[in-house]
Amino acid sequence: MGQIKAICTSETKGTLKHVVHKALFHTEWGIVGDAHAGDWHRQVSFLGHEEIKAFRRRGVLVKFGAFGENIVADGFDFKTLPVGTRLRSGDVWFEITQIGKACHKACAIREQVGDCIMPREGIFGRVLHGGWIEEGDMLEITEEPMPLDAAIITASDKGSRGEREDKSGGKLKEMLEAAGYAVLEKAILPDEQDALEHKLKEFAALGFGLIATTGGTGFSVRDVTPEATRAVCTRLAPGIAEAMRAFSMGITHRAMLSRAEAGICKRSLIVNLPGSEKAVEECLGFILPELRHGIEILRGEAGECARK
Template identity: 40%
Template structure:
């Protein structure tokens, strides 16, 4: 079964001060998109770079997640260090994901320019940082998800089958 990691980065959610709605929004969105069977590897952690790095590494290297999606910690506040953690553990960066997510979010809110989402590759896994607001999560995933299955294909990952009535992945036509 395909494994996908979901990491909510939030001091308050990890301390139980409030419920994690952002991670659940990612899970719900993926359930809408995917018809492949998949298993979530889900964690709520504080805004600590070392913990974020270790969690991503564990999900990729030990849990064999083909995709890891983080939410939270992408703003300009001092404790927002998710992009730094992602960059530290990736072999190669994929800046187009962050660029497209910011461009999409700018259609809805002028402060989207403050977001520092990024994406990168570790081994044969794709890691993507999303903002922390559930509405923004769906908007950003709607924008970038069409490229995700093909990216995973190119890294010899599992073939993610999508509900094309909800999201249409891009895959080149076979000749």
């Protein structure tokens, strides 16, 4: 375990990074606003404080960020950590993906002082769970599973205007917390696809294991939750919605009219649930025991689902 001494970002590649005292990390992206963030395996770079101090003892005064590092921390010899090592700082989880790299020709610090320690001392990783990190926060190696967290979105025109009590969202929260989930966010939105997509992306960027929606899955022209879900998901998980419909057909044949979807966005599982409190209790109660295993697989904390 060690302390984070600096967080550094740059707006463009090929330039020295500058210190920011607080940064927002997005799941499978990196630091919001950093030029090196993106949908690739080197989303965040790490460099040890001791290595920077050793470089300074050579008579070269370099500031934090000079080597293109995002996070400077003491207590680590980063280059000795194997690929796959997980690091955690508060809500933010990282996985090491690469040790060192070839120094590019336009390296600003190499041009200035003739050497760059990042290729031999630095490491790179991806963000498994997003959140805020501040200078002075602790960074640790961890083998623990990520906390089982969730966010809830209620799609309801009347609910968003305060004209209807959000009973289905309340039931969702009650059931998820009883099953061991920490429900960290809850939003009530109008039945507008753009607003729903934005909130789904926001919650997925923070890395919530489960994003559960309620409402907006029927035939009304205002029912657009499935469309918003498909728009943000990179992979669908049709078995979940099919299972809910099959189960509900034993209760009411109108279950065939449900257009609910389920899918994966970054490291989050999104599941559309019905808009009534009773239907939420029935459908979520049926699928809930299996969702945890799916989330564990998505997070790389469990094997596949096949049984012998």
